[in-house]
Structures are given as C-alpha cells and as structure tokens.
Amino acid sequence: MSYATVADMVKRYQRRNLDLLTKTRTDNGQPDDGIIDEALADATALMDSYIVARYTLPLTVVPATLPQVCGVIAWYYLNDVRATEQATQRYKDAIRWLEGVRDEKIPLGTDTAGASPDGENLVEVVSDPSVFSRKQQGFI
Template sequence: MYATRQDMIDRYGTPRLVQLTDVNSPLTGAIVDAVLETKLADASAEIDGYLVGRYALPLATVPAILRTICCDLALVRLMGDNAGDNERADVKRHMDYLRGVAKGDILITAPADVPDQAGLGSVMFEPGQKVMGREAEYLACDPYRGRW
C-alpha cells in the first residue's frame, strides 16, 4: 500500500477518521482499522492501475506524491456522497497527474536503466563576431547623418 493508517492520522486527524470509519453499531469511539485499511487498499489498487505499465510493482520506495494521492483517494472513498467540492477537485487533480504518469509525461522515480547524468562535461561557448552595432563603419553609412 502507498499509505498507512498513521499517514491518514497525520493528515486528517483521529477525530475525523473516527467519524468516517466508526459507522456500525455499536459505535466504538475509535478508528475502525478494517474500514480504513480497505479504503487505503482500494486507493492503492487504483494507483497501481496507472503505474503497472511503466514501473515494476511494488515500488521499492513510495514517493511522497503517491502517499498524498493515496490518502486523498482513501478519504474521498470514506466520505462517499459527503465529499465536498475541494475533495473532489483534489481527486480530479490526482487523476490527471496519474494519467500523466501512465502516458510517461511524468516520472515518479528515476528509471534504473538511465545512466547518471553527472560529469557529462563542460559547456563550450564561442561568442563569434558582432553583426550589428554602432561602430564607426556603420555610422559612416547612416542616411540620417547625410553620409553614405
């Protein structure tokens, strides 16, 4: 999974997660781990759907952006129909990002087969000759001064 229970607590707080996960009676007054883990697993599976064609899964390390996306997707799943415009906008933005990853426009990790780019050499610069300017040879043919 791309996010953990603690990631969700750090982002949204225990009271909010209790409200969203403790929905069956009798109420426990605590985060219901089974509900939270299911939503995190669902969000992770959705992310995997975008990554599977580009990366070997599971990823060795989870990039911070995927942790954020997973938490936001899980939150919206927990909220269901009660998700607001801000949460839905976040999901849309995340889906656009994941589509970019799937198309290869966005890299979330450095590909293993790309060599290190350090030490490619120095940049060479040759200034060349000045083409235009106010040197004497150009002033000699200035029609506004009456000379050609």
C-alpha cells in the same frame, strides 16, 4: 503493500475526523481503523493500475508523492456520498496526476525498473576537451 498508512491519514486528516467517518459504518458505532485500511488498499489498487503501465511493481523506492495521492484518494473513498467539493476536486486532480504518470508526462522520480539511483557512489566521468578533431589540420 499500501502507499500510505493509517498513521499517515491521522497526520493529514486528524483522528477525530477519521473516527467520525468510520463509526457510521460499524454495527456498534465505534471507530474502526480496518475501514481506513480498506480505503487505503482500494486507493493503492487504483494507483497501481495506473503505475503498472510504466513501472515495474512493487516499486523498490516509493516517491514521497505517492503516500499523499493515496491519502487523497482514500479520504474521498471514506467520505463516499458525503464528499465535499474540495475532496472531490482533490480526487479528480489525483486521478489526472495518475493519468499523467501512466501517459509518461509526469515522472515518478524512479527509473522504469522501479528503482531510484542512490545519491552516493555514482559514477561521474570528467575529461579534458578533445586534442584532435576534424577541423584541426596540420600540427597542433
């Protein structure tokens, strides 16, 4: 399962730009979403190699940052040797971010088992302050 989809890539990078990148890689010169899927799969595999050091895969809850990072890496892969300085810098930033996740410097927002607590039905314990303590002597 990829962290991002072709639709996510279209939303982020525009259909026209993706078509220009993919049609140069096909025999008939037609755009091919399969090439985008391959780039997304490669990006996901790279991301998993960092994430698995700290979290159980597959993640039950995918944080919103993962599709963005996946898209950045896939975009870099699609550009290949034509990657702009901006695309290269974003790729390096994404790798640095993944290293932070791996090294436990950056949390994903899920627990180490890969699940995030739901917002509802959480247990909250509230109590009054202690009546007795070691500092209190005699009667209260």
